Amino acid sequence: MPEQRDHEILEFVKKNPSLSSKEIHERLVSSIGYATVKRILKNLISEKLIITKGSGRGTKYITGPAYDLLYPIDVEDYFSHEIDERIIREEFNFSLISNLLRETDLFIEYENQLLTTLQTRFTEKKLKLSKTAYTKEMERLSIDLSWKSSQIEGNTYSLLETERLLKEKETAAGKTKDEAIMLLNHKEAIDFILFDTNYLFPLDLSKIEKLHTILINGLGIETGIRTTAVGITGTNYKPLAYEQSIRKALHEMCALVNQYSSVFEKALLLLMMISYIQPFADGNKRVARILSNAALINRGYCPLSFRTVDTLDFKKAMLLFYEQNNLTAIKKIFIDQYEFAVNTYF
DSSP states (O other), X not given: OOOHHHHHHHHHHHHSOXXXXXXXXXXXXXXXXXXXXXXXXXXXXXXXXXXXXXXXXXXXXXXXTTHHHHOOOOHHHHTTSOTTTSOOOOBOOTHIIIIIHHHSOSSOHHHHHXXXXXXXXXXXXXXXXXXXXXXXXXXXXXXXXXXXXXXXXXXXXXXXXXXXXXXXXXXXXXXXXXXXHHHHHHHHXXXXXXXXXXXXXXXXXXXXXXXXXXXXXXXXXXOSSOOSOOOOTTOOOXXXXXXXXXXXXXXXXXXXXXXXXXXXXXXXXXXXXXXXXXXXXXXXXXXXXXXXXXXXXXXXXXXXXXXXXXXXXXXXXXXXXXXXXXXXXXXXXXXXXHHHHHHHOO
């Protein structure tokens, strides 16, 4: 959450649009100095939470079109309300792809600076490694990613058991066959995007379906775009129900991903939107995590293992995006995990 004063001014602007900075200062309940009000308004503009109209003394402040996407929501407070108590967007929001995401920078200035600095550090570390050492580190990250992505889906293999399975093909006692298959499929999917880093880009629907087929192979899950409605545990959000609408959303998403110049925006968008569209009967978030990494690997960026993500936190972040189209929680996870990956591997 922003500092209390930032939050107060932001909420005031939302409820009282089109006021000047002087009017905002005069009408605030708390006594915040005028210079501080002006500084906070400037910061909120840089964070794309508010915008101005007019100029000079006639400048007025209103919340921007990216407000819903970027407003920092207190996740714990949000989920302190039960599923039927939360006021949410129940239907799929097509304007996200057609308008808002096309017109909004997903990362604000200081986030871009942090990510760029981390990528520079990764590049420097990578240049110091031999080919053998780099391959070994990538294998370590792949094992971690296979484990954590599967754990988020309910897989009970430990990290050590996962390493033994993926390296020695030895299954763990007391685990189901499907759990082992899920992990092995993850490793195959990661190897697939590492073998041909350019395969998935430019992105299109057939390439997403190919990756899904790899990830759900042998698990008894229907391949191809789903033709029936699905529900999502923990939320009243309803994904698109008809195949034609799902295909339309995916085509528009692919066009948007291909349009982005920012690698980080490509990766974050894929992590969010595949899960939001829910194009498959099962395996959507798995596809999203691998596709997000494919976008990074395609341009020589550090991939994410998600190793230190709390499973519940990840699910809450996705539910927040489903219900409010707010990306702050999942964006924080993305940035934190990028920093973790750069500092931990290679």
